[in-house]
Amino acid sequence: MSSEKFDAIIVGGGPAGLSAAYFLAKSGYQVLLLEKGKTLGSKNLYGGKVYAKIFKDLFPGFEKEAPIHRWVSKEIFSILSGNESTSLIYDTKEYSAFTSNLTELCSWLGKKAEEAGATIFTEMKVSSLLKEGDKIIGVNVGGEKVEADVVIVAEGANRLLSEKSGLVNETPKHVVALGFKESVKIGEKEIQERLNLEENEGASWMFIGDFTDGIPDGGFLYTFRDYVSIGIVLSLEEAVQSSKEHVSIMLERLRNHPVVKNLLKGGETIEYGAHLTIVDPISYMPRTLSGKGYAIIGDTAGLLGNLGYTFRGVDFAAYSGYIAANSFDKMRNGEWESYDEQIKNSWVYKEVKRFSNVHEIMKKERLLNAYPAMLNEIMASVFHIEKNTPKLGDAALKSMKKWRISPLHLMSDLIRLAREM
Ligand SMILES: Cc1cc2nc3c(=O)[nH]c(=O)nc-3n(C[C@H](O)[C@H](O)[C@H](O)COP(=O)(O)OP(=O)(O)OC[C@H]3O[C@@H](n4cnc5c(N)ncnc54)[C@H](O)[C@@H]3O)c2cc1C
Numbered sequence: 016m017s018s019e020k021f022d023a024i025i026v027g028g029g030p031a032g033l034s035a036a037y038f039l040a041k042s043g044y045q046v047l048l049l050e051k052g053k054t055l056g057s058k059n060l061y062g063g064k065v066y067a068k069i070f071k072d073l074f075p076g077f078e079k080e081a082p083i084h085r086w087v088s089k090e091i092f093s094i095l096s097g098n099e100s101t102s103l104i105y106d107t108k109e110y111s112a113f114t115s116n117l118t119e120l121c122s123w124l125g126k127k128a129e130e131a132g133a134t135i136f137t138e139m140k141v142s143s144l145l146k147e148g149d150k151i152i153g154v155n156v157g158g159e160k161v162e163a164d165v166v167i168v169a170e171g172a173n174r175l176l177s178e179k180s181g182l183v184n185e186t187p188k189h190v191v192a193l194g195f196k197e198s199v200k201i202g203e204k205e206i207q208e209r210l211n212l213e214e215n216e217g218a219s220w221m222f223i224g225d226f227t228d229g230i231p232d233g234g235f236l237y238t239f240r241d242y243v244s245i246g247i248v249l250s251l252e253e254a255v256q257s258s259k260e261h262v263s264i265m266l267e268r269l270r271n272h273p274v275v276k277n278l279l280k281g282g283e284t285i286e287y288g289a290h291l292t293i294v295d296p297i298s299y300m301p302r303t304l305s306g307k308g309y310a311i312i313g314d315t316a317g318l319l320g321n322l323g324y325t326f327r328g329v330d331f332a333a334y335s336g337y338i339a340a341n342s343f344d345k346m347r348n349g350e351w352e353s354y355d356e357q358i359k360n361s362w363v364y365k366e367v368k369r370f371s372n373v374h375e376i377m378k379k380e381r382l383l384n385a386y387p388a389m390l391n392e393i394m395a396s397v398f399h400i401e402k403n404t405p406k407l408g409d410a411a412l413k414s415m416k417k418w419r420i421s422p423l424h425l426m427s428d429l430i431r432l433a434r435e436m
Contacts, residue, residue, distance in 0.1 A: 020162045021046060021163040022046065022163065022164050022165070023046050023164065023343070024047045024048075024166045025046065025047070026049055026141045026154065027169035028048055028050030028055040028056070028125060029056070029121060029314070030120065030332040031314065031335055032169030034333040035312060036128040036135070038337050038341070040132040041131040042343070046128075046133040047133075047163065048125075048133055049141055050135070050139065051140035055122050056119070059121060060194065060196060061117050061329065062194075062237055062325070063115070063219075063238075064325065067111060067112055068111065073333060084114045085215055085238055087111075087113065087216075088108060088110060089210065089218040090104070090105040091218060092104075093220065093222050093224075093274050094223055094224055095222055095224030095225065095226055095269075095274065096224050096387040098273055100272065101391055114219075117329070141155065142157075143176070144168075145160055150307040151306075151307065153166065165351065167310050167336075171313065172191065172293050172319075173290075173291045183315075188252040189252040191250075191293055192231075192254075192291070192292050193248070193254065194289065196246030196287070197287050198287075199283065200284075201243060201279065202241055206241065206242075209278045217238040218237070219325070220236040221233060221234070222234035223383060223387065224387040225384050228260060229380055230383075231250045231378050232250055232377050234247045235248070236278075242282075243279070245270060245279070246266065247262070247269060250294055250374075250378070253378070292328070293319045293321065295321070296321060296367045297371040301316070305351040306351070308351075310351055310354050312338075313328075313331075313332035314332060316335060318334075318335045319331060319332075320366050323370070323376065327366075331363045331367070334363050335358065338354065339354055370436070373435055376432060376435055379428065381420065382428070385418045386420075388414075389415065392417075396413070
């Protein structure tokens, strides 16, 4: 590696780091990005859906260039209990999100950053940050010291380097969750036929219910060109405290649920992985996002939206990289004050804050067990008709009585859900 001093060193080649590298290099700065994975994106894991607006604004022409698998035209929300389910399906031709393989998306961003002049090295794990007094002056990588005016930390949600260097406090278990995901190859035509999709269209499918054995949060399924990703996200603290079974059993239960089983029929598992994510971003967020010689962006900064029905992190990460690059001039004069200010005034931060209570709601046991069971019971009594045609109201009252849910409980939960999500 060259011994020259860089304007900026970026730790981590995810969407946040790569976006910062691209915008800094585009402005003519000497940028070095270090990624520990074999290739860009090889260590990243996510569900699969990215909201397009930010990518359209930040990277003109992205729709033609980026590795988009499918445009999301179908949003499905399924509430599961036992072998039953009730689903809500929304179909649209007004696409606002796309599915993309994160490794491919990161490679594409990396190519853009390199074309703009950034230097990118993979298989380079930053082991520590170099300090001079209280100022960060560079990084230690593979026994070598490399200096820069600033270090931008974009190491993701598992922020070991930031913790070790004292940039953030130790992450408490209750603010993070573990995501587990399996990619299953089904075939392009099969995906379209089984989900009633057009050629370039895709589905985004969320699940809540008893398949996680009462542990928040839920499950997801996204369609890519010829495969789907199916996974679950489990709040770490609750999983450690009360999980009675291995997570693979929960994922298997979701895979084998009648609502998805046929979609996956004949599929071949091509990938399996796990990754930490953030469920309570405001509590996870460090008090200050920058200091002398450094800034923290993307997941490391807690800039992720836990919307309850989905995680929104990739576009937020790319946007935080853009803001960091934008406020770089002021950062070079020692204290990097304008980055914190720009983030806190940005719509991204406001979005993260707006959804900050969602995780508390998802923790309600009623939401994962009683309500899904009640809903499916009500559906069963309304649609399983023999002689007498049941009334919806009677079925609802009977089920509420069985599950000991008072109208007051129900109303207050519904109001909270509507207000916070
Ligand atoms: C199960 C799950 C499902 C999700 N689903 C979605 C979704 O559908 N849509 C969405 O928008 N978001 C989703 N997210 C969130 C999304 O993945 C993140 O918000 C996003 O990837 C954050 O980007 P980032 O660049 O900040 O971090 P990351 O993507 O995590 O990238 C960090 C990079 O830093 C590298 N790195 C770490 N430490 C070092 C080191 N010491 N030296 C060098 N390199 C290092 C890592 O290898 C990695 O490449 C999901 C997350 C999970 C876990």
